[in-house]
Amino acid sequence: MLPFEFYNPTRIVFGEGKIAELDRLVPRNAKVLVLIGGGSVEKNGTLAEVRAALGTRAYSIFRGIEPNPTFETLMEAVAQVRREGIDFLLAVGGGSVLDGTKFVAAAVPWSGDPWEFMVDHGKNVKTALPVGTVLTLPATGSESNSTGVITRKSLKAKLFFASEATYPVFSILDPAKTFTLPERQVANGIVDAFVHVTEQYLTCPAGGHVQDRFSEGLLSTLMELGPRVLAEPDNLEVRANIMWAATLALNGLIGAGVPQDWGAHGIGHEITALHGIDHARSLTLVLPALLEVRFEIKRAKLAQMAERVLGIHEGTEESRARAAIFRMCTFFESMGCPTRLSACGLDAAAIPPLLRQLEAHGMTAMGEDKGQTLEVSRAILEAAL
Amino acid sequence: MLPFEFYNPTRIVFGEGKIAELDRLVPRNAKVLVLIGGGSVEKNGTLAEVRAALGTRAYSIFRGIEPNPTFETLMEAVAQVRREGIDFLLAVGGGSVLDGTKFVAAAVPWSGDPWEFMVDHGKNVKTALPVGTVLTLPATGSESNSTGVITRKSLKAKLFFASEATYPVFSILDPAKTFTLPERQVANGIVDAFVHVTEQYLTCPAGGHVQDRFSEGLLSTLMELGPRVLAEPDNLEVRANIMWAATLALNGLIGAGVPQDWGAHGIGHEITALHGIDHARSLTLVLPALLEVRFEIKRAKLAQMAERVLGIHEGTEESRARAAIFRMCTFFESMGCPTRLSACGLDAAAIPPLLRQLEAHGMTAMGEDKGQTLEVSRAILEAAL
Numbered sequence: 001m002l003p004f005e006f007y008n009p010t011r012i013v014f015g016e017g018k019i020a021e022l023d024r025l026v027p028r029n030a031k032v033l034v035l036i037g038g039g040s041v042e043k044n045g046t047l048a049e050v051r052a053a054l055g056t057r058a059y060s061i062f063r064g065i066e067p068n069p070t071f072e073t074l075m076e077a078v079a080q081v082r083r084e085g086i087d088f089l090l091a092v093g094g095g096s097v098l099d100g101t102k103f104v105a106a107a108v109p110w111s112g113d114p115w116e117f118m119v120d121h122g123k124n125v126k127t128a129l130p131v132g133t134v135l136t137l138p139a140t141g142s143e144s145n146s147t148g149v150i151t152r153k154s155l156k157a158k159l160f161f162a163s164e165a166t167y168p169v170f171s172i173l174d175p176a177k178t179f180t181l182p183e184r185q186v187a188n189g190i191v192d193a194f195v196h197v198t199e200q201y202l203t204c205p206a207g208g209h210v211q212d213r214f215s216e217g218l219l220s221t222l223m224e225l226g227p228r229v230l231a232e233p234d235n236l237e238v239r240a241n242i243m244w245a246a247t248l249a250l251n252g253l254i255g256a257g258v259p260q261d262w263g264a265h266g267i268g269h270e271i272t273a274l275h276g277i278d279h280a281r282s283l284t285l286v287l288p289a290l291l292e293v294r295f296e297i298k299r300a301k302l303a304q305m306a307e308r309v310l311g312i313h314e315g316t317e318e319s320r321a322r323a324a325i326f327r328m329c330t331f332f333e334s335m336g337c338p339t340r341l342s343a344c345g346l347d348a349a350a351i352p353p354l355l356r357q358l359e360a361h362g363m364t365a366m367g368e369d370k371g372q373t374l375e376v377s378r379a380i381l382e383a384a385l
Numbered sequence: 386m387l388p389f390e391f392y393n394p395t396r397i398v399f400g401e402g403k404i405a406e407l408d409r410l411v412p413r414n415a416k417v418l419v420l421i422g423g424g425s426v427e428k429n430g431t432l433a434e435v436r437a438a439l440g441t442r443a444y445s446i447f448r449g450i451e452p453n454p455t456f457e458t459l460m461e462a463v464a465q466v467r468r469e470g471i472d473f474l475l476a477v478g479g480g481s482v483l484d485g486t487k488f489v490a491a492a493v494p495w496s497g498d499p500w501e502f503m504v505d506h507g508k509n510v511k512t513a514l515p516v517g518t519v520l521t522l523p524a525t526g527s528e529s530n531s532t533g534v535i536t537r538k539s540l541k542a543k544l545f546f547a548s549e550a551t552y553p554v555f556s557i558l559d560p561a562k563t564f565t566l567p568e569r570q571v572a573n574g575i576v577d578a579f580v581h582v583t584e585q586y587l588t589c590p591a592g593g594h595v596q597d598r599f600s601e602g603l604l605s606t607l608m609e610l611g612p613r614v615l616a617e618p619d620n621l622e623v624r625a626n627i628m629w630a631a632t633l634a635l636n637g638l639i640g641a642g643v644p645q646d647w648g649a650h651g652i653g654h655e656i657t658a659l660h661g662i663d664h665a666r667s668l669t670l671v672l673p674a675l676l677e678v679r680f681e682i683k684r685a686k687l688a689q690m691a692e693r694v695l696g697i698h699e700g701t702e703e704s705r706a707r708a709a710i711f712r713m714c715t716f717f718e719s720m721g722c723p724t725r726l727s728a729c730g731l732d733a734a735a736i737p738p739l740l741r742q743l744e745a746h747g748m749t750a751m752g753e754d755k756g757q758t759l760e761v762s763r764a765i766l767e768a769a770l
Contacts, residue, residue: 001625003400008393014642015388209610209626210633213602221594240386241594244642248595253638257399257629 001208004257010144011170014244016236018172019046019134022053022090025170026132030088032059033081035101037093039063044180046136050092060084065093068272068279069100071115071152078107078114081129091133091168094185095140095192098133099148102166105129106148118150122161133171137181138243139189139280141196141250143171151273157361158269173247175240183230187335188280190226193246194219194331195283199262200255202291203368205300208258212301215254216308221245223309226335259368264290266366267377270357277344284337285344289384291325293376297369341384351381386593389642395529396555399629401621403557404431404519407438407475410555411517415473417444418466420486422478424448429565431521435477445469450478453657453664454485456500456537463492463499466514476518476553479570480525480577483518484533487551490514491533503535507546518556522566523628524574524665526581526635528556536658542746543654558632560625568615572720573665575611578631579604579716580668584647585640587676588753590685593643597686600639601693606630608694611720644753649675651751652762655742662729669722670729674769676710678761682754726769736766 013021026032034050041047047061062077080086081104091101105128107114117125135143142148147162178186201215222245229238248254267290268282277285291298302321306312312323329339338344355374358364366372372380398406411417419435426432432446447462465471466489476486490513492499502510520528527533532547563571586600607630614623633639652675653667662670676683687706691697697708714724723729740759743749751757757765 001399001622001629003403005396005398007396011390011392012641013390018388207622207626209606210602210630213605214599217595217598217602220598225594237386237592240642241592244386245595256397257625 001257002206002259006252006256007164008144008167008252010168012144012173012247013170014173016174016176018174019049020053021172022050022132022134023055025172026054026057026088026090028057030057031084031086032057032088032090033062033077033084033086034059034090034092035062035065035077035097035104037065037067037097040180041092041136046134046177047092050090050134059090060086065097065100067096068151068158069096069103071118071150072154074100074103074107074150075114077104081108087129089129089131091131092136094135094137095142098135098142098168099140099150101131101133102128102142102146102148103150103161105131106161106163106166115152118152118159118161121159122163122166125161125163125165128163128165131166131168133168134177135171135173135243136177137185137189138178138246139192141193141247143168143173144247144251149269156273156357158273159361173243175236175243178239178243179234183233184336186229186233187226187337188278189246190222190229190242191280191284191332191335191337193249194222194226195264195280195287196249197222197254198287199264200258200260202298202301202305203259203261204297206258211254211256211258212304214248216305218245218249218254219305219309223331226331230335261366261368263366263372263377266358266363266372267354267380270354270361274353274357275344275346275350281337281344284332284339285341285384286380288325288329288332288339289380290372293380293383294367294372295321297371341381348382348385351378354381386642387591387644391637391641392549393529393552393637395553397529397558397632398555399558401559401561403559404434405438406557407435407517407519408440410557411439411442411473411475413442415442416469416471417442417473417475418447418462418469418471419444419475419477420447420450420462420482420489422450422452422482425565426477426521431519431562432477435475435519444475445471450482450485452481453536453543454481454488456503456535457539459485459488459492459535460499462489466493472514474514474516476516477521479520479522480527483520483527483553484525484535486516486518487513487527487531487533488535488546490516491546491548491551500537503537503544503546506544507548507551510546510548510550513548513550516551516553518553519562520556520558520628521562522570522574523563523631524577526578526632528553528558529632529636534654541658541742543658544746558628560621560628563624563628564619568618569721571614571618572611572722573663574631575607575614575627576665576669576717576720576722578634579607579611580649580665580672581634582607582639583672584649585643585645587683587686587690588644588646589682591643596639596641596643597689599633601690603630603634603639604690604694608716611716615720646751646753648751648757648762651743651748651757652739652765655739655746659738659742660729660731660735666722666729669717669724670726670769671765673710673714673717673724674765678765678768679752679757680706682756726766733767733770736763739766
């Protein structure tokens with residue numbers, strides 16, 4: 001096990017009807033900005049519940065944070081916060097709204113151009129407005145981590161930042177709020193959470209017994225309940241378990257003390273930035289190919305996953321490891337997520353621009369061993385065609 | 386899954402040599418009281434490391450917090466804190482020192498008799514001095530929860546309290562600090578952590594997929610590494626994994642959203658209070674008998690444990706469940722912990738006084754269904770003879 005520091009002060013308030021708890025959780029004298037996305041929370045009644053819970057508190061609404069939230073849009077929210085003297089941000093939506101709200105929280109007290117802290121990934125962000133969240137889409141784990149991923153349209157750049165100052169103060173997770181999600185978003189969310197786990201688990205072996213077991217527990221849960229939620233969309237218990245699994249997939253716990261490999265996210269972000277492909281799908285396009293190209297460093301953990309998650313005990317370590325990749329692809333496809341670039345209309349011509357983007361963003365030595373160079377990323381993309 | 390709130394702001398700083406981080410973690414102008422137990426940290430060099438890391442900060446030492454820390458001793462520490470104007474408490478030791486330090490933290494600002502907040506289990510504790518910890522004995526999880534268990538000798542009472550105000554601000558977990566522990570304490574610690582997991586897992590089924598998987602992961606880890614640490618006491622990786630597993634066994638995570646049954650602890654505390662038997666051993670005396678007496682409510686989860694943790698797939702649900710209890714007893718005995726009261730020199734005459742203690746402390750309706758009445762506790766103790 002590696003040395004680590006684990007700190008996660010976000011208060012999770014979980015259960016049906018918990019939006020009413022906003023009255024306890026938001027300071028009574030707060031001046032609140034409620035940030036939302038494209039308006040689904042207005043149509044399905046979630047925003048009305050939030051309004052009711054906020055009661056007589058002063059609040060404004062900021063609408064229009066898009067999937068893959070943009071710097072350009074969020075700077076409008078920053079201006080509104082400064083103009084109106086807002087002192088509490090309440091994000092109501094999925095990972096994009098939450099990520100965007102964290103950016104606003106850090107940008108408001110930032111004295112220079114906030115893009116500065118995106119470029120150095122939040123290293124110098126020491127203060128931020130308090131953020132609360134009401135999560136409507138289990139996927140990114142943003143409700144219980146300090147990270148935000150922001151796209152700057154004008155630069156075609158998608159970068160992340162993180163800071164201890166941007167952990168949400170609280171996050172309300174009401175699984176009943178996920179009933180109205182389109183099936184595609186449900187499936188994408190499950191796949192996104194699944195890939196988050198693999199990126200902290202499918203590395204070189206590292207002796208983290210508990211971390212491995214927890215990761216395997218999350219993978220088992222998502223592989224079992226992913227198909228079930230599509231078959232039984234009205235099952236609250238299935239929804240609840242998926243929601244909690246997605247949070248725990250990226251709250252820092254399973255990655256504490258073990259190496260991590262965010263190489264699939266590295267390439268995936270560029271695919272989304274250049275081609276507008278859903279985030280989750282950008283990952284399923286890349287991850288299986290990455291595991292094939294990087295097979296030697298991944299084989300032991302893949303074989304362990306085959307045994308413990310998939311119940312595959314027969315065959316050599318190599319054959320079990322290959323079977324794990326195969327079964328992962330089957331799972332992704334069953335969730336409607338393609339595992340071949342060609343299925344998204346991309347061919348070999350798409351590769352050089354993606355590599356140029358990786359180079360421009362310094363993503364030239366990814367993976368737990370820094371071994372995913374540009375040449376390796378090229379091989380991964382070629383294997384994914 | 387049940388609705389829940391999960392909040393745990395303790396910063397975990399994990400790894401060999403991490404005591405040096407005290408210089409970053411303790412405020413530079415703090416007036417510190419370092420609280421220790423019987424002096425082993427003075428003999429083995431841990432306290433010297435702490436002193437070096439505290440550097441020029443003003444600090445005093447409070448010595449002599451005993452196993453099953455007593456109100457009587459801790460009130461001396463409270464007096465010292467008030468006398469010297471201490472504003473930061475640093476616990477260096479195992480669960481007893483940590484529990485006792487949390488009590489001191491809450492008692493100092495308490496205006497009345499601090500036993501008042503023990504009697505109502507900390508419900509009204511709203512403020513406490515900040516506590517940091519340096520853990521030397523993995524067992525109780527006290528390093529990452531808000532609970533303290535305190536004994537009042539004059540009343541032969543062992544009660545718990547918990548408050549959000551008494552989460553440690555940080556806890557340093559250096560697994561190398563556990564090398565000098567006596568084997569009996571190592572074994573007791575593993576068993577204590579194991580029982581913590583069962584008390585949040587072996588209940589009526591509750592649909593917590595992730596909680597179940599995480600609990601099973603901790604049980605697997607402890608059952609695998611318990612015998613290994615006795616066989617390979619110098620293996621740092623084994624020590625590290627046990628330490629992290631014990632923390633996660635009782636930091637609130639695996640119990641969030643599922644029912645809990647603290648009935649074995651309820652009886653165990655009385656056994657320790659009346660007979661001075663080690664805490665962990667008081668639990669192994671009670672838990673198997675409790676699972677037998679309460680078999681009907683426990684059978685489904687016991688059978689699940691048999692399958693997922695012990696690899697027992699044959700037989701009926703009942704036979705798998707009984708096998709899980711049997712294998713648990715084997716595990717406890719392999720760790721040197723008895724599973725029969727008679728092995729500790731206790732016979733039927735010991736039962737009525739224990740029941741009177743339970744009644745006096747209101748422990749008359751324990752378990753996830755409140756079904757562990759005094760009569761059921763009597764049956765458990767009789768089954769444990």
